[in-house]
Amino acid sequence: MQQERLRRAMMFMPGNNPAMLQNAGIYGADTVIFDLEDAVAISEKDAARHLVASAIRRLKYPCEVAVRINHIQTPYGLEDLKAVLPAQPDLIRLPKAENARDIRDVDEIIAAAEKAHGFAPGSIKMMAAIETAKGLLQAYDIATASPRMVALAIGGEDFVADLKTTRSKEGTELFAARSHLLLAARAAGINAIDTVFSNVNDEETFIAETKLIKQMGFDGKSVINPRQVRLVQEIFTPTEKEIRQAERIIAAYKDALEHNSGVIALDGKMIDTPIVIRAERVLAYAAAVRR
Amino acid sequence: MTKLLRTAQAGTVESTDILITVAPAEDGTGVRIELSTPTLAQYGEHIKSLIAKTLSSYGIEDAVVNANDKGALDYTIEARVTTAVARATR
Numbered sequence: 001m002q003q004e005r006l007r008r009a010m011m012f013m014p015g016n017n018p019a020m021l022q023n024a025g026i027y028g029a030d031t032v033i034f035d036l037e038d039a040v041a042i043s044e045k046d047a048a049r050h051l052v053a054s055a056i057r058r059l060k061y062p063c064e065v066a067v068r069i070n071h072i073q074t075p076y077g078l079e080d081l082k083a084v085l086p087a088q089p090d091l092i093r094l095p096k097a098e099n100a101r102d103i104r105d106v107d108e109i110i111a112a113a114e115k116a117h118g119f120a121p122g123s124i125k126m127m128a129a130i131e132t133a134k135g136l137l138q139a140y141d142i143a144t145a146s147p148r149m150v151a152l153a154i155g156g157e158d159f160v161a162d163l164k165t166t167r168s169k170e171g172t173e174l175f176a177a178r179s180h181l182l183l184a185a186r187a188a189g190i191n192a193i194d195t196v197f198s199n200v201n202d203e204e205t206f207i208a209e210t211k212l213i214k215q216m217g218f219d220g221k222s223v224i225n226p227r228q229v230r231l232v233q234e235i236f237t238p239t240e241k242e243i244r245q246a247e248r249i250i251a252a253y254k255d256a257l258e259h260n261s262g263v264i265a266l267d268g269k270m271i272d273t274p275i276v277i278r279a280e281r282v283l284a285y286a287a288a289v290r291r
Numbered sequence: 292m293t294k295l296l297r298t299a300q301a302g303t304v305e306s307t308d309i310l311i312t313v314a315p316a317e318d319g320t321g322v323r324i325e326l327s328t329p330t331l332a333q334y335g336e337h338i339k340s341l342i343a344k345t346l347s348s349y350g351i352e353d354a355v356v357n358a359n360d361k362g363a364l365d366y367t368i369e370a371r372v373t374t375a376v377a378r379a380t381r
Contacts, residue, residue: 016306018305018307018364018366019306019307019308020362020366021366022307022364046377046378047301047370047371047374050370050373050374050377051366051367051370051371051374053367053370054366054367054370054373055366055370057366058364058365058366059366114354142323178357183330198370243364
């Protein structure tokens with residue numbers, strides 16, 4: 001089975017804050033996202049992109065390093081790419097993706113930078129955030145517009161504003177969007193990442209929301225506070241009980257194969273292919289967490 | 292050789308940052324750096340030489356620099372000098 005990179009907690013860090021950039025690696029996030037977009041004032045866009053590029057070049061991070069650039073159709077998006085690509089970030093996150101063309105444009109710019117700087121072709125990955133109804137209806141095209149694409153994310157605050165509603169604790173307003181985004185990501189074979197939850201003091205709702213999106217099938221969540229990293233990872237990590245059960249299923253399956261038994265049962269329940277695949281996924285995930 | 296066209300600033304005086312001000316200087320006067328930092332004895336020379344090296348990498352040979360350091364690491368110093376030069380040359 002292919003070992004996927006874990007992207008359970010993808011943590012945003014404001015791009016123009018030296019203290020936060022240099023400490024970004026210590027919180028255990030699977031991915032840190034240095035933000036050049038919403039977290040940076042218009043007058044400081046240039047300073048933030050220089051600081052982020054310098055941090056990536058000079059500091060060592062124990063996790064995946066992503067940069068959220070400004071939208072490629074704004075005056076800042078191209079300048080962001082020009083500044084940060086020579087530092088070779090692992091991942092570029094595009095905000096407000098609405099069509100495949102934007103993805104292809106960025107893909108070409110990255111390809112040119114990889115060539116110019118001698119990086120392996122395809123080494124810099126991309127992900128896109130869907131933040132509008134228009135973007136959501138193009139989600140699969142966006143997800144498949146470039147082989148660099150590793151994830152679709154949902155930008156919940158902008159999305160519900162576009163829907164002309166507000167965010168609730170239950171997340172009813174995001175149900176269609178999350179479902180559609182997940183289907184698009186799965187059909188494209190890439191990660192699905194849920195939106196940020198901005199009230200860092202409301203752990204109870206954060207935990208309920210994270211459990212909900214995990215059950216829906218999401219791979220992880222964007223987070224804005226180090227405290228949220230541990231909570232997300234705990235929810236996404238298989239429990240000892242789940243791991244033991246998965247091991248028993250695989251053992252029963254192997255035993256049946258060896259004895260050419262047609263039907264396999266464990267504790268009175270039939271074990272068929274989807275159950276075996278799920279058990280393999282639990283074990284692969286547990287192994288990835290231990291690494 | 293690149294010439295600074297105007298006085299420009301980058302950075303902040305928050306902890307672990309550095310506020311860099313660069314200004315044009317007469318040809319041939321070289322780079323003059325005025326530095327204030329809580330770590331002058333340990334890192335004063337290192338910070339000054341890093342600022343000078345970064346300016347030189349952009350082809351700046353003459354400049355007056357004021358640096359108000361609040362414990363910035365090298366990556367921040369390089370970035371703030373880069374931004375100040377970009378703002379002073381555009």
